[in-house]
Amino acid sequence: MKLFGSKNPFLLIFLILVLLLTGCSSNQSSTNSEDTKSEGDNKKALKIGFIGALSGAVGGVGQDMLKGAELAVEIINEEGGINGQEVELLSKDTKGNPKDGIQAVRDLTQEGVKIFTGVVSSGVALALPPVLEQEDALIMIAAAGDDAITGENFSPNVFRISDNAYMRNTSAANLFYEKYPELTKWANFSPDYAYGHASWDAFNNQMKKINPKYEVVKESWPKFGATDFKNDIASVLAAKPQAVFSALYSGDAITMSKQAAPYDFFNQLDLFVLNSNEGDISSALGKEMHPEWSGVHYHPEAYDNELNKKFVEKFKEKYKVEPNGYNSETYVSLFAYKEAIEKAKSLETKTLIKTLEGMKFDSVTGTREFRKEDHQAIKDIVWLKIEPDNSDKGWKIADIEIVPGSEVMAPLK
Amino acid sequence: MDVVLLPLVNGLTQAAVLFMIAAGLTLIYGVLHVINFAHGSFVMLGSYLTMFFFVGKFETVTGLFLFIFVSSIIIALIGWAMEVFVLRKMYKADEFYMVLATYAILLMIEGGVEKYWGSSPLSLPLPASLNTTISILGISVPLFSILICVIGLAVMFLLWYMMNHTNLGKIIRAAAADQTMTNSLGVNVPALFTVVFIIGIFLAAFAGGLLAPTVALLPNMGVNIVIQAFVVVVVGGLGNINGALIAAVLIGVLDSFLGFYVPVLTGITFYIVMAIILMIRPQGLLGKA
Numbered sequence: 181m182k183l184f185g186s187k188n189p190f191l192l193i194f195l196i197l198v199l200l201l202t203g204c205s206s207n208q209s210s211t212n213s214e215d216t217k218s219e220g221d222n223k224k225a226l227k228i229g230f231i232g233a234l235s236g237a238v239g240g241v242g243q244d245m246l247k248g249a250e251l252a253v254e255i256i257n258e259e260g261g262i263n264g265q266e267v268e269l270l271s272k273d274t275k276g277n278p279k280d281g282i283q284a285v286r287d288l289t290q291e292g293v294k295i296f297t298g299v300v301s302s303g304v305a306l307a308l309p310p311v312l313e314q315e316d317a318l319i320m321i322a323a324a325g326d327d328a329i330t331g332e333n334f335s336p337n338v339f340r341i342s343d344n345a346y347m348r349n350t351s352a353a354n355l356f357y358e359k360y361p362e363l364t365k366w367a368n369f370s371p372d373y374a375y376g377h378a379s380w381d382a383f384n385n386q387m388k389k390i391n392p393k394y395e396v397v398k399e400s401w402p403k404f405g406a407t408d409f410k411n412d413i414a415s416v417l418a419a420k421p422q423a424v425f426s427a428l429y430s431g432d433a434i435t436m437s438k439q440a441a442p443y444d445f446f447n448q449l450d451l452f453v454l455n456s457n458e459g460d461i462s463s464a465l466g467k468e469m470h471p472e473w474s475g476v477h478y479h480p481e482a483y484d485n486e487l488n489k490k491f492v493e494k495f496k497e498k499y500k501v502e503p504n505g506y507n508s509e510t511y512v513s514l515f516a517y518k519e520a521i522e523k524a525k526s527l528e529t530k531t532l533i534k535t536l537e538g539m540k541f542d543s544v545t546g547t548r549e550f551r552k553e554d555h556q557a558i559k560d561i562v563w564l565k566i567e568p569d570n571s572d573k574g575w576k577i578a579d580i581e582i583v584p585g586s587e588v589m590a591p592l593k
Numbered sequence: 594m595d596v597v598l599l600p601l602v603n604g605l606t607q608a609a610v611l612f613m614i615a616a617g618l619t620l621i622y623g624v625l626h627v628i629n630f631a632h633g634s635f636v637m638l639g640s641y642l643t644m645f646f647f648v649g650k651f652e653t654v655t656g657l658f659l660f661i662f663v664s665s666i667i668i669a670l671i672g673w674a675m676e677v678f679v680l681r682k683m684y685k686a687d688e689f690y691m692v693l694a695t696y697a698i699l700l701m702i703e704g705g706v707e708k709y710w711g712s713s714p715l716s717l718p719l720p721a722s723l724n725t726t727i728s729i730l731g732i733s734v735p736l737f738s739i740l741i742c743v744i745g746l747a748v749m750f751l752l753w754y755m756m757n758h759t760n761l762g763k764i765i766r767a768a769a770a771d772q773t774m775t776n777s778l779g780v781n782v783p784a785l786f787t788v789v790f791i792i793g794i795f796l797a798a799f800a801g802g803l804l805a806p807t808v809a810l811l812p813n814m815g816v817n818i819v820i821q822a823f824v825v826v827v828v829g830g831l832g833n834i835n836g837a838l839i840a841a842v843l844i845g846v847l848d849s850f851l852g853f854y855v856p857v858l859t860g861i862t863f864y865i866v867m868a869i870i871l872m873i874r875p876q877g878l879l880g881k882a
Contacts, residue, residue: 234712235707235712235812235813236712236813237811237813239707239712239713239811239812240711240712240713240714242712243711243712243713244713400856401856401857402856402859403859405817406859407804407808407814407817407818408603408607408849408852410599410603410606410735410738411599411600411603411849411852411853411859412852412856414599414600414603414853415853415856418596430714430809431714431808431809431811431814432809434714434716434808434809435807435808435809438716438719438806438807438808438809439735439807439808441719441724442719442724442725442726442735442736442737442738443726443733443735444726444733460713460714461714464713464714464715464716464809465716465718466716466718467718468716468718468719468724
């Protein structure tokens with residue numbers, strides 16, 4: 181019997197399902213996975229690696245992060261490099277898979293990279309410590325939010341420049357209890373994987389602590405990457421919450437919003453909180469955008485300082501759009517490396533780790549500091565109140581709230 | 594009542610779209626013996642092309658359905674080129690090579706879409722008059738979901754009519770049953786293959802266009818849905834359109850009810866149902882033993 185003959189269609193179908201589930205979900209990237217190298221003589225260039233999902237379900241997030249890193253490298257080189265050394269950025273697509281993330285680190289260390297930035301997915305971030313320690317390399321996580329990255333899975337070779345699930349969602353509980361103390365009936369609408377659960381746990385635990393009348397009327401856990409949220413939408417509405425907390429992001433948040441609109445979902449709520457909308461969701465939805473409070477790493481209008489002005493101006497010049505929080509964090513990470521390397525006057529990983537621990541540095545969001553004990557950056561959490569309007573964009577930012585990171589840092593264990 | 598009607602309508606909506614995709618897959622398999630790996634990317638292309646024509650140009654209900662149709666025609670022509678220039682040269686080769694060829698086409702389509710539209714999620718806004726609910730037995734049901742169910746029924750009827758009451762349908766059924774005999778009776782089998790492939794791709798693109806206003810558009814969006822369509826094809830019986838219909842409704846509705854009442858099973862219902870049915874009937878519901 182032929183292995184793949186028409187006599188054996190089920191075997192063939194099985195092969196296809198396996199390939200679709202493993203191969204296609206990590207879409208091949210065409211030129212994106214190739215190294216992006218700056219011009220010029222690279223013999224003495226300081227190589228910095230970007231690794232992140234540049235294709236697949238969250239490829240857009242990785243692409244945005246790469247833009248921030250590319251702009252930072254351009255500016256650093258224009259201003260004389262790091263310790264007079266030109267910087268070269270090399271990038272690899274992790275496709276959002278831990279396996280490909282590990283391979284990306286291995287490939288780039290073969291090319292002489294010891295310093296990394298990026299990482300969209302917490303799964304990838306959590307898989308990296310062994311290979312980083314083996315290769316004596318260092319990474320600054322610039323998006324992945326799982327608490328374990330700087331918590332129970334702490335590695336000396338991993339720093340996080342962006343906030344984590346605990347900080348983001350504890351700040352949400354504090355802020356929205358203060359703003360809307362009359363809202364007591366809450367529902368959860370978050371993706372059923374580590375990040376969704378970590379987000380809800382932080383929000384839910386803090387609300388229980390501070391709001392004596394707080395009540396959870398429904399918890400809905402759709403699968404990450406689901407294409408149909410209608411049953412979840414109907415069951416959340418049936419529980420009649422006053423407010424909904426959601427940790428959906430990127431494509432999932434857009435699909436959910438589109439499917440919720442016919443049910444008049446958002447108008448039946450007093451408050452909808454989405455903990456991660458870096459502008460990608462509002463921009464995609466445009467005139468379909470619903471009212472919400474969005475948690476972001478950064479927003480160009482939230483800060484009035486020289487570093488932010490320069491970042492916004494240069495970013496718009498290069499990419500013709502305003503920067504978002506995926507762009508900002510990798511951008512900031514490159515300047516943090518610059519400051520640490522120039523302080524340490526060394527590229528040795530152990531020395532750099534020592535220098536970064538406890539280091540305070542200026543950024544587009546004001547001063548940040550790497551907490552010595554867990555390598556988590558103490559940084560602001562920004563919340564935006566988004567309201568639909570009749571502008572060409574379809575929505576406006578009606579209010580901005582900044583919660584200082586120092587108020588919401590996870591207690592050290 | 595809403596705890597029955599809403600999951601039912603959601604399940605039937607899912608079934609309608611799945612049926613259109615699975616019908617194309619199973620039709621192509623039944624006649625060409627090709628398992629089209631690229632089928633999902635044609636669904637995705639249907640969504641993107643509809644968005645390309647619709648957004649900022651003619652954003653009305655008429656515009657939406659017109660562009661879904663126009664996009665499906667254009668994509669069916671791409672399917673025609675794929676069959677004539679790629680698949681036709683490979684029918685005599687082992688099916689495994691066909692899988693590789695269609696997989697290569699999938700990668701090319703996804704890569705092309707990513708290059709042109711980027712990998713960030715995009716959205717096609719549903720016209721306001723469709724973005725509402727209608728009251729059925731006092732329950733608010735999304736109007737567009739009802740429309741998708743109705744369109745699914747219409748497609749089902751047209752396919753049934755074509756297969757059972759037209760010469761083309763008779764020839765397709767004959768070719769599926771015995772290709773050698775069909776060929777010796779003077780039927781131009783290569784041309785028939787092309788026609789069948791075009792119909793299958795048209796259905797995939799049409800389903801993609803209908804999906805577009807209800808989901809975020811992503812270059813890899815076809816993958817999940819085509820996996821579900823493969824399950825429907827297998828459960829229905831390879832090459833059997835009626836089986837695909839029964840399987841799509843059965844699985845779509847079961848998945849919706851289980852998702853509503855046992856949320857932890859959302860997303861895996863498909864595979865549970867497939868496993869149970871294949872244990873009882875390895876050839877699928879209406880497949881030949």
